[in-house]
Amino acid sequence: KFLLASKRSSQPTFASEKPPAAVAMLAVRRSESVPERRSSSGFVLPTGQRIVVGVMGSGTTSEDHLTRPLGRWLAELGVDLLTGGGPGVMESVSKSFASVEGRRGIIMGVIPASSGDDLQRQKLFNERQVRRTWGPSPVIVPELPVPPEGYPNKYVEMPIYTHMPISVSSGMDPMSRNHINILTSTIVIALPGGPGTHSELRLAAIYKKPLIAFLGEEGHIVGLETYDSTPVARTLDEVKAFVLRHIFICSVENEDTHADKDDDPNRECDDSPFEPQRSASSY
Numbered sequence: 340k341f342l343l344a345s346k347r348s349s350q351p352t353f354a355s356e357k358p359p360a361a362v363a364m365l366a367v368r369r370s371e372s373v374p375e376r377r378s379s380s381g382f383v384l385p386t387g388q389r390i391v392v393g394v395m396g397s398g399t400t401s402e403d404h405l406t407r408p409l410g411r412w413l414a415e416l417g418v419d420l421l422t423g424g425g426p427g428v429m430e431s432v433s434k435s436f437a438s439v440e441g442r443r444g445i446i447m448g449v450i451p452a453s454s455g456d457d458l459q460r461q462k463l464f465n466e467r468q469v470r471r472t473w474g475p476s477p478v479i480v481p482e483l484p485v486p487p488e489g490y491p492n493k494y495v496e497m498p499i500y501t502h503m504p505i506s507v508s509s510g511m512d513p514m515s516r517n518h519i520n521i522l523t524s525t526i527v528i529a530l531p532g533g534p535g536t537h538s539e540l541r542l543a544a545i546y547k548k549p550l551i552a553f554l555g556e557e558g559h560i561v562g563l564e565t566y567d568s569t570p571v572a573r574t575l576d577e578v579k580a581f582v583l584r585h586i587f588i589c590s591v592e593n594e595d596t597h598a599d600k601d602d603d604p605n606r607e608c609d610d611s612p613f614e615p616q617r618s619a620s621s622y
Contacts, residue, residue, distance in 0.1 A: 389419055390417075392418045393528070395530065396529065398428070413432075418444050418525075418586070423451070424447075449499045449516050450486050450495075450499060451503055452487075521548055525586075537562040540569060553577075554573065
């Protein structure tokens, strides 16, 4: 029964009536059926949630031999793509993703702000005092954050602008947008990159996100050798096996917030033919 008014209220209650449509909609149980999301390649994605695959990597090199097939496959799968929204790997994988006609997913980019050491046009939080007409006291108002040059790239469909100016070398800092990159992602795929990509590896481990490094035959991520538990894929087929396993098996666990979780986010969820490399020699 729905009680929409207290005893002190003069409004009628619905103790013996059907609840309004808006209230009834809020009472719909999660277990009731919802339309399935089917990708363009025929996969049926889990219902009731969006799958966000975060692709991290260099902002200076495009790694086209990795990003082109990866971006196309992710678009065909029907997931959403998240990157840092800039050039390099971020732009290349987004371009490939965007080229797929009829895709269901969107391209999101988490955009940084320029640091205070940049040009005057890009200075962030240059405090200025203004006097509001309704009060005598001056108020400190920061200037609007300005994205660095090249952000967002032209393929980003949903830019997420932030005020976070920390450079890639300080990617673990609380003011780094790398935290948003990882926390928003359902699964993280790391491509060759430098210190910024390395910090995202560390954050994925801290936040227990499923993570795989897709490096091809000769790719490298700075500092990856210090993380022996990070699986390394040399081929796209290995990435596919990892991603599909975590989408269709592990994502079911996320629906039960009270379920006990294993401490290893890269745990094996089923009998997959792909056994990821984990030894330091594979780097």
